[in-house]
Amino acid sequence: MTEPDMSLASLDEQDRKKVQELMQKDARAERRLAGPWRWLTALLGAAMVLIYFYGAGVQALETQYHLGVYVLITFVMIFILYPAGSRLALFWMSLIAAGLLAVLASSYLVFDSPTAFYDQITLFRETWEYDGLAAAWANDFGDLRITLLLVVPLALVLVPLDLWLARRFPQAPTPSDVLMAIAIAVAVLYWISQFAALNYRAGAENQLDKLISIVGLLLSLEVCRRVLGWSITLIGIGMLCFGLFGPYLPELFAHRGFSVERLATALFITTNGVFGVMASVLATYVILFIFFGAFLQKSGAGRFFIDLPLALTGRSTGGPAKVAVMSSALFGSVSGSAIANTVSSGAFTIPMMKRAGFKPHVAGAIEPAASIGGMFLPPIMGAGGFLMAELTGTPYAQIMLLSVGPAMLYFLAVFFMVHFEAKKAGLVGIPGEEIPHWRPVLRQGWYYALPLVIITALMLMGRSPGNAAFWATLSCIAVSWVNRETRMGPRAIWGAIQLGARNTLVIGATVGVIGVIVGVISLTGMGLKFSDLIISMAGGNLLLALVLIAIASLVLGMGVPVTASYLIVAVLAVPALGEFGVAAIAAHMIVYWLSQDSNITPPVCVAAYAGAAIAGSDPWKTGWTAFRFAKMLYVMPLLFAYVPAILLDGTPFEIFSAFMSATLGTIAFGAFAMGFLRRRTLMHEWAILGAATFLLYWPTLVTDVAGLALVALVWWLQRDVRPGATAAAARTPETGGMG
Template identity: 75%
Template sequence: MATKELTPEELSEDTQQRLDELLEKDAKRERTLRGPWAWLVATLAAAMVLIYFYGAGVNVLSTEYHLGVYVLITFVLVYLLYPGGGRLANVVLSIIASFVISILLSSYFVFDSPTALYQQIQMFTDTMGYDGLVFALQNDFGALTWLLLIVLPFAAVLIPADQVISKRFPHSPTAGDVVLAMGTAITVIYWISQFEALNYRAGAENEVDKLVSIVGLLLAMEVCRRVLGWSITLIGVGMICFALFGPYLPDLFAHRGFRFERLATALFITTNGVFGVMASVLATYVILFIFFGAFLQKSGAGKFFIELPLALAGRSVGGPAKVAVMSSALFGSVSGSAIANTVSSGAFTIPMMKRAGFKPHVAGAIEPAASIGGMFLPPIMGAGGFLMAELTGIPYSKIMLYSIGPAFLYFLSIYFMVHFEAKKTGLTGLPADEIPNWKEVLKTGWYFALPLVIITWLLLSGRSAGNAAFWATLSCIAVSWVNRETRMGPKEIWDAIQVGARNTLVVGATIGVIGIIVGTISLTGMGLKFSDLIISMAGGSLILALLLIALASLVLGMGVPVTASYLIVAVLAVPALGELGVAVIAAHMIVYWLSQDSNITPPVCVAAYAGAAIAGSDPWKTGWTAFRFAKMLYVMPVLFAYVPAILLNGTTVEIIQAFFSATLGTIAFSAFAMGYLRYSTNSVTWVLLGIATVLLYWPSLLTDAAGVLLIALIWWLQRNGTAPVAVGPNTSVKSA
């Protein structure tokens, strides 16, 4: 039987604008560069991809180049691609750029060296105040005056020039942007060239080290502000203030405090800040997997990821919603972003769900609820899985094994929730003419699964994550050549390189501020104090501690990306969970799962708002509905804490029992969450269903038997219930 060609729904101009606005909140919109600037950016992007493919597949890069090249290219690309803001922001940035120029020129033309410049600045700051200023003017501070005077003529030129450029040439970076990009490049190149020497003089940095650190740290914060806005940047500013004014804080948070230059050197030129764990994980793992995802999409696999679930589940009860769950699992396992997953697969699945009879806000909610499951599903798991491997010291291949079962339970919960939702409202599947034959889909597209098989096999066989991504990316090019229509030639490969490189910028822009946050926590000992605070507030109760961590993660997630949220909360909360008897891997899994809640939990829930934009539904209502479908996000952390076998920590019998119980419990929980089993529940059957869910989740034969008997009792009590009239794509819901 002939089937319709599967194409994404054409979005209206208004809907596309709403989507763009939402995506801009998640990451500010890039410039569309033209001419030489476009070629420069494209060359830098290609250089990043080629250098890290070389490092992963041919010869390992030394630490300074491995970290430094990534930070260098990322920061320069951000300054060239992302505008600084409005008129006032451009004026301030022009002045800052003038200071950068004046520092550079004064270091060699006004003073004898950068060391002499820094010594003069230090003398000036040490004698601040009216008396100090008089002393400075009376004691030959003429050279420093020259530094300030040099700023004025450059500012007088840059301010109007930047205003004209931003107005007349909006597709080009301003002169100030170029200066800041060059200043950033100089500081990073200094770090690369002096890497070994900096390690030798750690704790005894010279004046040039301090000057470079101060400038580099401030410019790194500006990179984050441009891409992710003020919320996360102000958190970084707050952490700097916390480090500077430690002696003046309440006793619970007080510490000895640090001078700004001491703080800057600790956060910039050591491997505990900007070039710390976040930069290491991104350069080692994440960017290579982002490149892999870009090549996989370009190979034509996206269509296969939609058509296979459609062929398998399209005709079943609530079929389009089940297709959304299955396709989101496939997309999400390689996309690394819940929002990108929602937009890419939602363009197909959300209109399909609406045509099948799902209400717009429900269709818009199911897709983002399913999409965040991709953050838990190997082989990629977003950036969080790699961070977890780095923080715990556990090989990523083991993190993958630990994650498969919980990810399966998450998707199982949403699958049954949409099944019960469809049964509750009497929805049927799609007509046969809209569904491809599964045999034909497998016959014509099975090879698109090979890159996923290859990357998983290489990881489990002990290859490094970077090397696995290298070979899997090459396999994407190979499989694209099976079909003439999807073959990747030089143009397609170049496009995939550009998309992959630019996709790394959003997460790469966080390096500076995340380095500040994590480095400050380590430097001040705040992690242990926060741990004590959680234990004290929870009164030693593990379940209350989980609730506090969930709230902290949700609040933090309103201002920072989920990966950054995971890293920050992990540094603060994992020690507390350890004190309460939770294993390290379980504690990290708890924090990682909870860090995803801001994607679907109001008031932020950008992924849910993206689903609402595609569905044309109320964003607030869609957000709460997405929260309803994603409740497993809060159940799994409890299982991690109380059932160690769910993370393969136990005997074979204990692990089998844990997953058997968890599977039964998840099905019961889905019915409980939707208020429907055989028919809609009343207050009595709903309470009984909740009790059965708790019994089934606890891993023992006795509780499982009791839970199954309760489910059977509810099924019997509902024997006289009333079913809704079946609804298809061309009918509406009516009472029976």
């Protein structure tokens, strides 16, 4: 992760605002707190970092503290840092806060306890169901009427007070924000303190359990809405409605249905919902790697991650674009976010590409197309790799080993597409005198790569990912002291701690909604029904099933962060792929790769729009161009499905053959996708390259020889290339090229 303001410092004010607005589509803007509130959130963030570093490096935390502390600190910080939104949203939040206060007051002032209060609500609801609302209201429920009446004066105080304070002090939390932060803290602390008892009485929860669950679940949804907006929150609300109204749904989706209490307790106080797989993966792996990324950035490694690719490839054809590919691989392997990767390296590489002659929309597209490759490249792979390890029961070190080859093939594809694009446009590299030689750059900064080597080596040696992240983070501090200019003292370490803690909030906000979605799917058995639906629609055709899953992933990704999209589609679609004979790890890889397409595929493609803002190009055109450079995103899932050896499932010879064929196929695919080999391809040459690509990807000696022969044929057909002809062909539309 990186600091946006630092990454965008080289842009003018207008472009910087555009990029910041796009980054806020992934997450709403935080408040800029001051005074006690700033110190409170700083201390909470520091506590999170230190507690989880202690758990990873010294002594493991018990389950309730391991999950509960993360959810507690994350949710409280979000209520303090993120505003409710518009005046209308603030109005409704004030009403809800007034309702929570009324419930609390009446539980102790009107009733004997919260249990007695909830008993009265239960009795009222049962009377309503049997005798109707009028009869229930006419009965002796006077204490409940007092509770409702309490809401009125509390709302009359809170609503205008919140609205006035939000207008007068926009960078400070409102009273409603504070009340909700306290309420969610009480709910999570109750879960932590009653963890053993809740497990003991699972299925027979008491009234207080139910009341806490309902409040905690509603506030978990509000946490997500504040950070990520309505799109994913409405999906969570829709899943709750799906769980409630099962008997009234069409036959294909119908189920027996669940009561509000059953849903709330299953989704909040068990480890199948809010405190389920997403919270477990985030607390166990992801936040520690996010902390590591923050410390690595503060150590000064970011400059080295650009200087080395610049020295290695800057002089070659299309050099600046190749720098973007290589720097994106280095940044993306630790950033955990495609848009953060695009902004971090793109603020430097996109202007450099434009100066080298790349059209603005091409420069703005190459960076995000390369940046999403960081989601596939170890050691971090966003959060998806850790989720995959949790869902499949596969050690993360093995996930890393399986992922390296496909990730390198992705970058190879983008690299060659960039090369052919530059050749087609007649572009050259950066003049040699403007960039240093790679040897002095490597000699002066090689040690910045040590944390990446350490974290990878420790995991391959069998250490847990969390423990590896702990030692690698400490190594970042040590590495920073090699260079006097980058030394991390107490102030820089504190800054890294705060950056790491803030960077966990966006993904942490999804915990509640993802818990709801996954929990409801599990409760209702919808996963099996979805699998049956895909199998029946595909008619036994694996390729058609992959197309259906790709469409589902793209549609879901329009409103859901990619990690969440992967988890949801994995729960629904992996069983279906299993029915087609696809191995579990291959099925998860397929879903994970396809889940990234919304980053670069219009109409959403926030990463591509960020590249467009930096490049000053048309966002729509940039998005489609990014899709063109990222086509490998759809090729690798096919290889996962049809060539098991690409995931090291086979004999050494089969694995070698698969990667040799894939490498040759990827180079041919670059020429095919760009419509260029020695010059622009004519229609028949382009068709021959397509056939060659298909043959080369299929891992047999016969198909490889046939594919190479077809590539050689196209190379021979284009033998008439003369000096200057490439650039002329690029300017002449009559050549019939398939760009």
